[in-house]
Amino acid sequence: MFSAFTRLSLVTRIVIAIILGVLVAVVTPQYAPYLTILGDLFIKALKSVAPILVFVLVLSSIANFKVGSSNAYIKPIMLMYAAGMFLAALSAVIASIIFPSTLFLDLPAQGELTPPGSLTEIFRNLLLSFIANPVTAIAEANFIGILAWSVALGIAFRHASDTTKGVLNDAANAVNAVIRLVISFAPFGIFGLVAVTFADAGLNTLMSYAQLLTVLLGTMLFVALVINPIMVGFVTRANPYPLVLQCLRESGITAFFTRSSAANIPVNLDLAKRLGVPESTASVAIPLGAAINMAGASVTITVLSLAAVNTLGIPVSFTTMLILSVVATVSACGASGVAGGSLLLIPVACGLFGISSDIAMQVVAIGMVISVLQDSTETALNSSTDVLFTAAVDRGMR
Structure with a gap:
């Protein structure tokens, strides 16, 4: 049976694993905690190997770079990343207008969390990340610093x-x-x-925020199945859905459960290789996308901020909402590629409406409650979009 299982495709094996995990959580939830070690080992292995993988691949790609090769595709990929995040934020604004959500702002503020105070601080942190010590950058999985050093050493080599x-x-x-x-x-x-996720959280905790979750997840699905295909179709001049669905299936599913764009970098690099993307392009674009391409994060920041605005009855003009889309896009670039990385940036967007940090941190606390689904879906969108846009530009340019 094990031999037959290993002969199946990776995606098929993952689907079987998901079904078995749900069955264990439903039928014998008391045994689910014993399976924690399996998930912890897998995520730890991915997170451990990702920094050195990015460092070595980017360094090698640039050192062996030849003029006129596929690295010329990096600029249009970055433009797609930026456009995708802005359109995702704009979609979240429209969804929040059509389906306004309210929050129960009676949760205790999470004093131990320290969100950035402004966009200036986000830019400052990003710039400081570029000049981090290379050993520290690899040890702390600081992918901005890893990219900076690998590019610099690659040019030297x-x-x-x-x-x-x-x-x-x-x-x-x-x-x-x-x-x-x-x-x-x-x-x-x-x-x-x-098994552990369904046994611990279930759906009971999420029912009180069904409206908010519907807007969040619905917007992310709209971005994944409508906005992204339109962009990919425009670039490739072909039916985008085979590529879109393959990226969601082979990258999004893994990212959904690891809840980390950084941990999903190896998965995306493997998929990009199978999609025919040159390693010189993928080894730069995908790690960079894991660091700054956060369409799902821009949706989360926008929806939760506007939910707080709606709850407090603050009037908002269309111009302000456009500005919020830009703020959410820029803020999302500063979101860390780990679970829950976007939630701490919500106070930055809330500050645009004069919402106090105490209330903003209560919104963050609500985000933590629904993060079982919100953060998983967000990461699936973020990470699958990295490889999707990289492959789309490669096909379009060729």
Whole structure:
């Protein structure tokens, strides 16, 4: 049976793991906690290997870069990232107008959380991340710093001998082999994650925020199935849905349960390779996307901020909502690629409407309550969009 299981495609094995995980959570929830180790090991393995993977691949790609190669595609990919985040925020504004949500602002403020105070602070933190110590950047999974150092060293190694460049290429291949081994254990990790998540949270806790969750998840699905396909179709001049659905299926499902764009980088790099994207493009665009491409985060920031505005009865003009879309887009770029990274940026958007930090932190607390579904869906959208836009630009340019 195990041999037959391993011969199935990875996606099929993951779907089977999800079904089994739900069955365990429903039929024998008392045993679900014992499966925690499976999910923890899988996520830990992904997070451990992702920083060194990004560092080695980007360094090797740039060191072996040849003029006129596919790295010319990076600029249009970045433009798609920016446009996708803004359109996602704008979609969230429209959804919040059509289906206004209210919050129960009676939760205790989460004093231990320290959100950034302004957009200036977000930019400052991003700039400081660029010049972080390289060893510290890898140890702390600071992907902005990792990218900065790998690009700088990659440019320096372009003047190295062919032997040295060959060593870098061999190192990249070795890390890729480790990644393939880690990804092969995805079904077991996801089985544990699903069982524990459904057994602990269930749906009872989420019922009181059904309206808010519907707006959040509905908007993210609209972005994934309408906005993104329109953008991809415009770039590729072909039916976008086969590519969109493949990225959602093979990247989004894994990201949904790991709840970390950073941890899903290896999955996206493997998928990009199978989609025919040159490694020189994927090894730069996808890690960068995991750091700054946060369409789901811009939806979360916008919807929760406008829910607070609606609850407090603050009048908002259409111009202010457009400004909010821009603020949410820029703020989302500063969201960390870990679970719950976007929630701490909600006070930045709330500050646009003069909402106090105490109330804003209560909104963050509500976000924590619904994060079982909100954050998982957000990460699935964020991470699948990284590989989707990268593959779309590659196909369109070719």
